Amino acid sequence: MNTKDHFMTDGYEALDSYWxxxxxxxxxxxxxxxxxxxxxxxxxxxxxxxxxxxxSFDLLANIDEDLGEFDVLGSKRKEEYKxxxxxxxxxxxxxNSGIHGPFQVMNTxxxxxxxxxxxxLFKNHFHKTTAFGEDILHSLKASNDYSINYLGFFQGSxxxxxxxxxxxxxxxxxxxxxxxxxxxxxxxxxxxxKPGQEGTFWHQTGTFRESDEKPKLEPTNPTHPAIVQLTxxxxxRDTNKETGCxxxxxxxFRDGRFERIVTNIQDDLFGYLMSLSYSEIIKTLKTIWYTxxxxxxxxxxxxxxxxxxxxxxxxxxxxxxxMKAGEAIIFTSLNTHASxxxxxxxxxxxxMAGRYxxxxxxxxxxESTSILPTKSGGIPYNINxxxxxxxxxxxxxxxxxxxxxxxxxx
Numbered sequence: 001m002n003t004k005d006h007f008m009t010d011g012y013e014a015l016d017s018y019w020x021x022x023x024x025x026x027x028x029x030x031x032x033x034x035x036x037x038x039x040x041x042x043x044x045x046x047x048x049x050x051x052x053x054x055x056s057f058d059l060l061a062n063i064d065e066d067l068g069e070f071d072v073l074g075s076k077r078k079e080e081y082k083x084x085x086x087x088x089x090x091x092x093x094x095x096n097s098g099i100h101g102p103f104q105v106m107n108t109x110x111x112x113x114x115x116x117x118x119x120x121l122f123k124n125h126f127h128k129t130t131a132f133g134e135d136i137l138h139s140l141k142a143s144n145d146y147s148i149n150y151l152g153f154f155q156g157s158x159x160x161x162x163x164x165x166x167x168x169x170x171x172x173x174x175x176x177x178x179x180x181x182x183x184x185x186x187x188x189x190x191x192x193x194k195p196g197q198e199g200t201f202w203h204q205t206g207t208f209r210e211s212d213e214k215p216k217l218e219p220t221n222p223t224h225p226a227i228v229q230l231t232x233x234x235x236x237r238d239t240n241k242e243t244g245c246x247x248x249x250x251x252x253f254r255d256g257r258f259e260r261i262v263t264n265i266q267d268d269l270f271g272y273l274m275s276l277s278y279s280e281i282i283k284t285l286k287t288i289w290y291t292x293x294x295x296x297x298x299x300x301x302x303x304x305x306x307x308x309x310x311x312x313x314x315x316x317x318x319x320x321x322x323m324k325a326g327e328a329i330i331f332t333s334l335n336t337h338a339s340x341x342x343x344x345x346x347x348x349x350x351x352m353a354g355r356y357x358x359x360x361x362x363x364x365x366x367e368s369t370s371i372l373p374t375k376s377g378g379i380p381y382n383i384n385x386x387x388x389x390x391x392x393x394x395x396x397x398x399x400x401x402x403x404x405x406x407x408x409x410x
Contacts, residue, residue, distance in 0.1 A: 008313060011199055011341050015299055019286060028290060036281040043274035050271065057271030059308060060257075061264055067256045069095055070224035070332075073180040073358065076173070084173035091177060094330075097250040098226060100178075101329035102321065105170045105234055111326035115236035115350050117161060118190065122148040129158045131386055136372055136379045143375040145292045148190045148350075150372070154386045156188030156354060157405040163389060166354045171232055172392045174330060175356050179230060182359040182393035184402065186217070186229070187386075191339075193244040193349040199341040202249075203298035204258040206334045208355070209266070210294055211373050214366035217357060220399045226253035226334040229357040233331070235323040236350045243349040244342040246321040246329075249313070253334035257312060262301050292374050354389075359397035363388055 024032070050056050072095065078087040086100065094100045106114070121127075130137070130151050140146040156162040165171075166185050175183055187208075193199075206225035207215035217228055239245045265272045269288075273281050287300045305312055313336075320340075321329055331337070333355075342349055357363070364370075368384035387405035388395065396404055 008202060008318070008338075012201055012299065013198065015283065015287060015296070015303065018296070019283065024286065024290060032282055032285050032289075035285060036278055039270070039273045039281055040278055047274050055271075057264075057268050057275055059261060059264055059272070059275070059304075063257050063260045065255060065257060067225065067254050067334075069254065070227045071095075072178045073223075073227060074175075074177045076176050076181070078177075081173075084170050086174050086177035094178065098253045098332040098335040099248060099250060099319070099321075099329060100174060100331070102235075102323045102327040103170075103174075103329075104324075104326055105165070105168060105328045106326040108325050111234075111236050114161065114165065114352075115325070118148065118152070118236065118350065118352070121155070121159070122151060126151050126155055126158075129155065131383065132372065132381050133379075136374065136381055139374040139376045139379060140292070143292060145375070148192050149293075152188070152190035152352075154187060154189075156185060156352075157387055157389050158408050160408050160410060162188065162352070163408060165234065165352070166232075166389055167391050171328065171330075171354070175230060175232070176392060178330070179227070179356065180358050180393075182395055182397065183356055183391040184359055184363075184388040184395040184404065185354045185356050185391055186363045186388040186402075187355040188389070189353050189355075191233070191349075191351045191353060193339070193342040195342050195344050195346060195348070197244070197342050199244060200339045201295045201299040202258075202302055202336050202338040203295065204252070204256070204334055204336045206256065206259055208333075209263065211297075211371040211378055212367055216364055216367075216370070218362040218365050219358075220360045220362065220397075223361075225256060225259075226332040228361060229333065229355055230330055231333050232328055232354045232356065234328040234352045234354075235325055236352055237325050237348065238323070239349050239351065240322040241320055241340055242342070242344045243347050244340045245323065245349075246337060246339050248319050248321060248331065248335050248337040250317045250319055250335070252316065252336040253332050255312070256334065257309065258301070258305065258336055259334070261305055261308075262298075265301070288373075289377055290375050294373060297373070356391065359393070359395045359402065360399050362400045363402045365400075 078085045207217040209215040369380040371378040387403040
């Protein structure tokens, strides 16, 4: 392992080690080995037929190594409009790195007050305004994954205090400079990391397919995948390397191979499994079926990519995004990013994130349900009732007819 590879994996437990200490129940184990045996037998028959039909699985299919730079979609600049809009030099930096900030959105006391308010909302289970059903909540509690990270999904459209931060001019105006004037926040969520909690592994996403069959976002006009949506990440408490700050590979939006490989595997999981050894099939299915969230899956793909394309992460610049409470960053989620583990003794990292896109991008066009990966398997939940927050301009586009939230009563 070279120095750069070590730097990217330092602080993350290897999957083999994770599965050595994480046991499945007997029914899960039986199911895994049954599918692995079946796949091993069938690939002796089906794999040659797929080859003859020209349908062999290709991990690197449809991969464009260089997506190129994007053009920002907004025209308002600080030089003309003043206030919180971005200057041309800030725009140029963003086009090069895919990151703007950190910059201050609220002062330290305001951030701490909001953090405490969010803690209280979670303690009250967000007054049962969660998008998840009892089956998901039960699974999260059973695996000790019940946290604000999950209950906090989409809560920005339900509470005024959260809504007001997500549409604040200190956020909306820089976003206008980058995305345009008609904007909505299609998802809000929280990122809490308690002492001793592991980091989130390197991942990349343009249209947020995640664990679903189709992407959650679909532009109606040709759009560079790096600028389909932008993420705003707001530190509600100080975040540094010790408490688990964000890490980002600057400018990595130009290379979409990481996400493309994930998509290839999702589109033909059986074909992918037939390309693996028996032990790799077991490891892959365990990670896909029985881990919560998508970060272990990202680690699985990373391990595969490093064997297939050893040079993928050569010559990169990794930036540690340490931030004070009340500061925010804007970034394209197609930038490959991760976070450190929280190695502090008693400090909880807490951040709120908003996902922003243009009104001419379809939100949840293909699906009325989404899948949440849990340790008892993927469980569907209804996203048809989760509206987007109107941020500025005219977020209701006739091209998309996205569902738009009303200002909450509390």
